[in-house]
Amino acid sequence: MPRISEQRRDQRRSDILDAARRCFARAGFARATLQDVFAESGLSAGCVYSYFQSKRDLVLAIADERHVEERVALEAAAAEKDPLDAIKLMMRAIFSAYLTKAAEEKRRLSLITWSEALFDETVFASARDGMREPRRALVAILKHGQQTGAVRKNVNAEAMASAMVSMFQGLLLHKIWDPAMSLPAVTEACDQLLEGLRV
Amino acid sequence: MPRISEQRRDQRRSDILDAARRCFARAGFARATLQDVFAESGLSAGCVYSYFQSKRDLVLAIADERHVEERVALEAAAAEKDPLDAIKLMMRAIFSAYLTKAAEEKRRLSLITWSEALFDETVFASARDGMREPRRALVAILKHGQQTGAVRKNVNAEAMASAMVSMFQGLLLHKIWDPAMSLPAVTEACDQLLEGLRV
């Protein structure tokens, strides 16, 4: 018999995560303090602790957030027949999720999560898994493209998928150093690189 | 001890940096403690503090370490006439500096430095500058290649350079998630992408 409705609990939990996300994006996992989170969420220490048993739990929850956009990106790509067009579509979905001006907090959280992964196995697994699915999709698209004759046969699908995912993630990083980077221009540059794979 | 020789002083400083590098690579800038560094270096707090005035100074020194290999990479590329070959050469130099098994600590430090850059302007400037020079070199090579007719004219050199640098850095990241990644295979994949730029 819960004292508060499940809906209210979920809302609370979500509020805490929002506050934590802001704090972590601002100061990093290690430097952000729980007192920051308490203040940012407007909730008491005890309350936050009743939703998350430790700071690490909060970090894991944030680091583990699966960005819906990636799933969308994969689905969008799956609908395309032409393999390179499918890859470009996936790429565009990723870019519009991570390279826009509005996505700055997401970029910061991505980077600090990657870094945190070095020191926490759970975060590591979560970060690694997050790039496995896109990579797997790219491998499938490339291999299928090779079967249908749309992609050059001498391409190592595994390595090429790694290179592509790396480029996408690298651009997220690059956007941090160079916020003025032109998304359309860089999208076209990537298109041009990809075109080299066509038979 | 009376005045120490300058050579010995440099050695000490270098020893401290080595110890700090190991500690930071292991635990991150924020989580690594100076006590760790004292223990790892076998020196006392006071001694370390006579070489570096604060933990932040130590962080900056590590984060600012210019990797000689990058300079070498740029020089190697400068010697090549063919633009794409020059880029491939640069790429290989970077890969052999960061993607080998032995370079694991370097990869970890790169990632934590990038993350730290989000919270420290000095580290930010250092990290950003570290990728500006390679990028500038790539722009120059591409533009020159367009003038000599070796590179397609419809390529936006700036954006393409960003994409390339991103791919190189992204692979550093990728190697962290997938240590088994084959360097030769990924090198060839990158070669194939680059070949698409040829006229």
Place this chain on the structure above:
Amino acid sequence: MPRISEQRRDQRRSDILDAARRCFARAGFARATLQDVFAESGLSAGCVYSYFQSKRDLVLAIADERHVEERVALEAAAAEKDPLDAIKLMMRAIFSAYLTKAAEEKRRLSLITWSEALFDETVFASARDGMREPRRALVAILKHGQQTGAVRKNVNAEAMASAMVSMFQGLLLHKIWDPAMSLPAVTEACDQLLEGLRV
């Protein structure tokens, strides 16, 4: 513990100040450690820090304590018509506040506060202001006494007030060196010096 009553909070704050006062009187501002204060108050570091943000804040709070007795002394004097009697009354109030056996801690704190004032502008302002009001009152009494003809006209009220305040403070100091100093005898000596001002 949930929200503490304001009364209890004030009590805590007061307890901490009491403990700090004892520690500072015993060892001085610089030599007394906060660990001492924690132990003396029976509270933890975190708790004390939630009431005072730094050691300096604690020092300022102690150094700034306005001794109610001084105010009382001024009011007592204000009621007297005869100027020299008014001054003697003020003097007696000050002496009974600072020169009794029970006031030893107060004397010690006065001296260390005066010394601390040399190195901290805020403490300086506080200490200086602490003697301005008595001095101002003395100037007013003397000038008024000159108008009514009770005090010699050739007296420089400002300088005389300085000399008087100095004598009062100096006796506080003297009582430290010579705890056996007789309060009645010294009070009479001061009376005799003051009598020289009468017309």
Place this chain on the structure above:
Amino acid sequence: MPRISEQRRDQRRSDILDAARRCFARAGFARATLQDVFAESGLSAGCVYSYFQSKRDLVLAIADERHVEERVALEAAAAEKDPLDAIKLMMRAIFSAYLTKAAEEKRRLSLITWSEALFDETVFASARDGMREPRRALVAILKHGQQTGAVRKNVNAEAMASAMVSMFQGLLLHKIWDPAMSLPAVTEACDQLLEGLRV
């Protein structure tokens, strides 16, 4: 067989004391560091330590410095026949030693020494003794004046001497709070108070 001449040793010792005096006047005994003294004196730690075995020794040496002027003051007073004139002479000697603009460092050192005396028995003894001699001289002058009929018989010489010494020391303190205090005016005010003792 000393390696350096005794004269040179004395000079060194004196240089160190000068540096220490400046440092202590600037920051207080507790806050001034020996590294400050090393820098201010231009000598090494080892060298300073060969002249003073600890920081406390240095503090004691500074706190114990007998200001020649006081001796001069006493001698000057001894030459005067009229008791009140003798006291005024002594007072003037003290004032010109401690209340001039140039004596600021001396005032600061006096105050920090008095404060330090609270926490160090040796400094206490030194400070207390420093005011005993003037006080004793005043007692002698007053008693002799009473015998010769120049001073009122109902004066308690002991208490009056205490009050006088207190006034002199208090004025030193007062000059710290009010550097603009007029020395001639305050001297005259003291004269006027003293005149009240005449028969």
Place this chain on the structure above:
DNA sequence: GATGAATGAGCCTTCATTCAT
């Protein structure tokens, strides 16, 4: 359930002192 005051281990840093050269 919620509160927020309180805890205390542990961090960064300083500085009196030592001692090999």
Place this chain on the structure above:
DNA sequence: TATGAATGAAGGCTCATTCAT
């Protein structure tokens, strides 16, 4: 003797976590 690099105990302060109310 003189040097100054090195030591390391200890200080001020923070913050994840707990628990009485």
